[in-house]
Amino acid sequence: MKHVYTAVMPIRWGDMDAMGHVNNTVYFQYLEQxxxxxxxxxxRGGKDPKGQGPVxxxxxxxxxxQLRYPGTIECRLYAGQLGRTSFETRMEVVRTDMPGVVWAEGGAKVVWCDYAVEKAVPVPEEIRTIVEA
Incomplete structure (x- = not known):
């Protein structure tokens, strides 16, 4: 898997649940962001309902x-395992004040889709080039 992007974001007070740590569903929001x-x-930002994009x-x-407020995290995004219409992503979550410690890891399979007909289409060449490099 190739490192393709790092997003830096704060841990928000509202990310925590009654147990006092970041709720498990919020990690998926970090991955999404x-x-x-x-x-x-x-x-490739935004969604054109008649266009193409990721699903x-x-x-x-x-x-x-367990992540807790306050803090700042880095979500390190990796991509690989490229197919004709899809590729895998993987993410590591680290706190910026503890850069060597991975707090969570996960991923998602992305399928490139024609939104109008709801069918998979080939991954765009510019994304294919990045993932393959």
Whole structure:
């Protein structure tokens, strides 16, 4: 897997649950935010209902340590395992004040889709080039 993007974001007070740590569902939002920022950096941000773009067909996360407010995290996004219409992404979550410690890791399978007909289409060449490099 190739490192393609790093998103930096704060741990927000509202990210925590009644147990006093970041809720497990929020990690998926971190993954989503990093992925969306990466696509936007490639000029593939936003959604044109008649256009093409990414659809997530599965997502997974392993929680290694409990994140707590306050803090800032880096979501390191990796891409690889390129197919004709899809590729895998993987993410590591680290706190910026503890850069060597991975707090969570996960990923998602991205399928490139024609939104109007709801069918998979080939991954665009510019994304294919980045993932293959």
């Amino acid at each position: 990093a992925r969306i920022e990466w696509f936007a950096s490639l000029g 997530i067909i599965n997502a997974h996360m392993t929680f290694l340590k």
